[in-house]
Amino acid sequence: MNIRKLPEEERPREKLLRTGKENLSTAEILAILLRSGTKEKSALELASELMTVSAEGIGFLAECRPEELAKIRGIGLAKACEILAAVELGRRIASRPSAKRTSITSAQDIAQIFMERMRYYKKEHFVSLMLNAKGEIIEEAKISVGDLCSSTTHPREVFVDAVRRSAGSVVFLHNHPSGDPEPSQTDVETTLRLMEAGNILGIPVLDHIVIGDGCYVSMKARGMI
Numbered sequence: 001m002n003i004r005k006l007p008e009e010e011r012p013r014e015k016l017l018r019t020g021k022e023n024l025s026t027a028e029i030l031a032i033l034l035r036s037g038t039k040e041k042s043a044l045e046l047a048s049e050l051m052t053v054s055a056e057g058i059g060f061l062a063e064c065r066p067e068e069l070a071k072i073r074g075i076g077l078a079k080a081c082e083i084l085a086a087v088e089l090g091r092r093i094a095s096r097p098s099a100k101r102t103s104i105t106s107a108q109d110i111a112q113i114f115m116e117r118m119r120y121y122k123k124e125h126f127v128s129l130m131l132n133a134k135g136e137i138i139e140e141a142k143i144s145v146g147d148l149c150s151s152t153t154h155p156r157e158v159f160v161d162a163v164r165r166s167a168g169s170v171v172f173l174h175n176h177p178s179g180d181p182e183p184s185q186t187d188v189e190t191t192l193r194l195m196e197a198g199n200i201l202g203i204p205v206l207d208h209i210v211i212g213d214g215c216y217v218s219m220k221a222r223g224m225i
Helices: 011-017 027-033 043-050 057-063 066-070 076-092 107-118 155-164 186-200
Strands: 124-130 137-145 169-175 207-213 216-218
Touching: 011 027, 011 076, 027 043, 043 057, 057 076, 076 107, 076 137, 107 124, 107 207, 107 216, 124 155, 124 207, 137 155, 155 169, 155 186, 186 207
Parallel strands: 169 207
Antiparallel strands: 124 137, 124 169, 207 216
């Protein structure tokens, strides 16, 4: 069915203009990005099909490549790029830093900032947050991508930016692609080793937070470090 054959109040663009973007379904938002469908399917039907490609629903778009998306009949590389650009824009908006420095008072504060960005990563990303004496984030540094192990988290690489920025302390966080944030023994051992290095440098490690799919674990709160 062509979208133009739908009653005007049910067409995605008209609905957005009439009731606001927050009242659109996910399929309707995707249909607006697609703009057109195929001879057999409307943009709305194609959008609904796109949402069922993976058991993750639209979550699979977070780490999807244009070539993967373009394999779906009716998408093509141009539409794939437009969709993924919109996904990336949404992610950047969700994780944008505040105009003023963000003050960290708990693990929950950090999880709220980084959850939507890191929960969909298909590989482990290890990040260091540098804080000043007031507990405000002054810089974020991506240390490594891949399994958290001694070869990728040498104290030299981990603390070089913290020393450069004269950070008062650091907080580490990384994600578990499995969605289960339970720290492994390697996670704990690596953190303890880095804490020793931080103490020598006078840059204490306040916490290490593991991000899962909509949940997280603070090693400090668990008494693991």
